[in-house]
Amino acid sequence: MRGLKFETxxxxxxxxxxxxxxxxxxxxxxxxSVVAMSELVVYRVREFPEYHQWVSRILRxxxxxxxIIQECAGEVAxxxxxxxxxxxxxxxTVADVGNTPTIDPSEIDTIVxxxxxxxxxxxxxxxxxxxxxxxxxxxxxxxxxxxxYQVAPVSAITYVxxxxxxxxxxxxxxxxxxxxxxxxxxxPILLASSKKVTxxxxxxxxxxxxxxxxxSLDDVF
Numbered sequence: 001m002r003g004l005k006f007e008t009x010x011x012x013x014x015x016x017x018x019x020x021x022x023x024x025x026x027x028x029x030x031x032x033s034v035v036a037m038s039e040l041v042v043y044r045v046r047e048f049p050e051y052h053q054w055v056s057r058i059l060r061x062x063x064x065x066x067x068i069i070q071e072c073a074g075e076v077a078x079x080x081x082x083x084x085x086x087x088x089x090x091x092x093t094v095a096d097v098g099n100t101p102t103i104d105p106s107e108i109d110t111i112v113x114x115x116x117x118x119x120x121x122x123x124x125x126x127x128x129x130x131x132x133x134x135x136x137x138x139x140x141x142x143x144x145x146x147x148x149y150q151v152a153p154v155s156a157i158t159y160v161x162x163x164x165x166x167x168x169x170x171x172x173x174x175x176x177x178x179x180x181x182x183x184x185x186x187x188p189i190l191l192a193s194s195k196k197v198t199x200x201x202x203x204x205x206x207x208x209x210x211x212x213x214x215x216s217l218d219d220v221f
Contacts, residue, residue, distance in 0.1 A: 132174035
């Protein structure tokens with residue numbers, strides 16, 4: 001429909017369709033921010049690119065943050081796994097690291113978060129939790145550990161904790177990770193001088209077994 005001009009004839013309220021079992025089904029009205037945190041079934045972007053722009057505008061979130069689990073075109077549905085999508089995005093940012101094998105999605109049980117000194121001491125070590133992080137809801141059941149990468153001048157993964165719970169953080173699309181017990185030291189697993197793997201700037205995925213064996217970040221991701 002590109003190139004066509006439209007004239008508004010009538011406006012209708014925007015609604016959503018959900019199953020009777022959904023918590024949203026019991027609400028008389030739903031805020032856009034709540035819908036934006038839900039997994040969505042939408043029209044296929046290839047056929048309806050303007051529709052995706054409209055949805056992101058209504059929900060007040062960028063298109064890249066829409067949690068789309070299924071796309072439909074007529075009677076045909078196209079399904080993809082958002083866990084694999086986010087993992088592939090991580091892998092695509094990592095340079096060739098020689099003999100380090102590509103991460104197997106079935107191995108993933110750990111998230112690595114970058115932490116500045118003040119927040120690391122006060123929250124990660126002081127409150128035994130970490131917030132506010134962005135993680136797709138489909139990944140939450142996979143996560144058993146959280147590790148802290150202390151940014152420069154430390155430039156290393158230094159602590160890890162077992163995860164007790166991952167819960168929504170206030171009225172946002174982010175989450176709070178609560179630890180089962182205080183984090184304990186690991187490594188340090190330093191940023192290698194070769195920098196084949198760059199310093200984490202946001203949440204990254206790996207496995208606890210990789211952390212235990214790693215001598216540098218090149219062995220982690």
